[in-house]
Amino acid sequence: MTDDHKSKMQDVQTKHREKIARAEDPGRGLILVHTGNGKGKSSSAFGVAIRALGWGKTVGVVQFIKGKWITGERQFFKKLPEVTWHTMGEGFTWDTQDRDRDIAAATAAYAKACDMMQSGDYDLVLLDEINIALRYDYLDVSEVIDGLKARSDRTSVILTGRDAKPELMDYADLVSDMTEVKHPFKSGIKAQRGLDF
Amino acid sequence: MTDDHKSKMQDVQTKHREKIARAEDPGRGLILVHTGNGKGKSSSAFGVAIRALGWGKTVGVVQFIKGKWITGERQFFKKLPEVTWHTMGEGFTWDTQDRDRDIAAATAAYAKACDMMQSGDYDLVLLDEINIALRYDYLDVSEVIDGLKARSDRTSVILTGRDAKPELMDYADLVSDMTEVKHPFKSGIKAQRGLDF
Numbered sequence: 001m002t003d004d005h006k007s008k009m010q011d012v013q014t015k016h017r018e019k020i021a022r023a024e025d026p027g028r029g030l031i032l033v034h035t036g037n038g039k040g041k042s043s044s045a046f047g048v049a050i051r052a053l054g055w056g057k058t059v060g061v062v063q064f065i066k067g068k069w070i071t072g073e074r075q076f077f078k079k080l081p082e083v084t085w086h087t088m089g090e091g092f093t094w095d096t097q098d099r100d101r102d103i104a105a106a107t108a109a110y111a112k113a114c115d116m117m118q119s120g121d122y123d124l125v126l127l128d129e130i131n132i133a134l135r136y137d138y139l140d141v142s143e144v145i146d147g148l149k150a151r152s153d154r155t156s157v158i159l160t161g162r163d164a165k166p167e168l169m170d171y172a173d174l175v176s177d178m179t180e181v182k183h184p185f186k187s188g189i190k191a192q193r194g195l196d197f
Numbered sequence: 198m199t200d201d202h203k204s205k206m207q208d209v210q211t212k213h214r215e216k217i218a219r220a221e222d223p224g225r226g227l228i229l230v231h232t233g234n235g236k237g238k239s240s241s242a243f244g245v246a247i248r249a250l251g252w253g254k255t256v257g258v259v260q261f262i263k264g265k266w267i268t269g270e271r272q273f274f275k276k277l278p279e280v281t282w283h284t285m286g287e288g289f290t291w292d293t294q295d296r297d298r299d300i301a302a303a304t305a306a307y308a309k310a311c312d313m314m315q316s317g318d319y320d321l322v323l324l325d326e327i328n329i330a331l332r333y334d335y336l337d338v339s340e341v342i343d344g345l346k347a348r349s350d351r352t353s354v355i356l357t358g359r360d361a362k363p364e365l366m367d368y369a370d371l372v373s374d375m376t377e378v379k380h381p382f383k384s385g386i387k388a389q390r391g392l393d394f
Binding site: 039051175193 | 227233240243245246250269270272321366369370372375377379389392
């Protein structure tokens with residue numbers, strides 16, 4: 001090894017430790033938003049769920065859009081007793097073609113989410129694709145934020161979906177934007193079971 | 198519901214079905230790169246692993262950097278018989294401060310990864326944080342690409358970590374860039390067990 005490399009790495013280590021020492025535990029669950037037009041918004045939320053489960057935590061999931069689809073994540077998580085899974089009844093909005101029904105389904109799903117968030121029974125609640133319901137105005141963003149504010153201190157919440165509302169990003173502790181750089185569907189490759197759903 | 202909404206949604210549905218009909222199954226596993234300076238690169242790879250497992254597929258993981266850390270994902274996946282988990286021995290590079298040892302550890306880990314990718318035993322192999330090993334030139338990008346090319350047709354591979362090499366992105370089927378929009382550590386909030394690791 002070179003002295004230069006060693007001294008550079010020691011510097012990185014010192015800065016990293018100082019940063020950790022400065023950071024504080026917020027004493028409450030965080031609000032995370034995964035948005036953007038790229039892949040990884042829902043899958044990274046499910047990856048965080050795995051982290052939480054690995055530490056013995058409890059997880060609740062409410063899916064706002066993908067009602068009728070059978071997905072790998074649903075089949076996997078539904079088997080785990082530490083996970084409560086709720087999928088909104090009506091499937092993709094362009095499968096129902098009925099705005100009133102979509103609004104009713106989204107509203108019922110958010111009521112279920114509020115129960116989970118306020119119960120104190122969950123360390124993590126995932127509101128999967130809720131940004132789509134907000135984008136189509138099936139849900140009101142200020143009501144959603146009120147629901148987040150009323151959550152148990154114990155509960156972190158991840159909200160996924162493209163086109164996150166600015167008010168929601170403003171309220172969130174973390175916003176991560178997944179950008180599409182190169183996408184196989186665009187080059188004519190079919191969505192793959194076990195990768196894309 | 199309004200006729201306008203219905204007709205718009207029908208249009209969306211038609212376009213979506215046409216797109217699906219045009220897409221083809223590539224008949225081989227895909228190469229996915231998760232990069233960028235934001236959160237979600239590793240967690241979305243683990244979320245994709247969950248998808249694969251939900252469909253009864255087999256998963257291999259090689260972690261290139263986070264050797265010494267105990268993480269929720271490791272504790273979770275290590276319990277599953279469908280997952281083969283291998284963590285590189287030496288931990289974060291700034292914990293070792295020894296470039297030769299880092300290179301040896303990364304090289305051994307990639308040899309393990311090549312065994313997995315070529316064996317035909319895995320539907321999905323995750324090379325977690327390998328981009329970091331490439332960035333510090335612990336691994337050579339053309340050798341890594343040769344390893345990917347030699348994979349079994351059955352095997353998809355996800356490579357994670359910031360600063361992905363252009364050659365790797367060029368070879369990949371999908372590149373997703375996770376951008377940091379708002380990050381809790383920056384506002385002085387400590388990394389959370391079950392969310393961040």
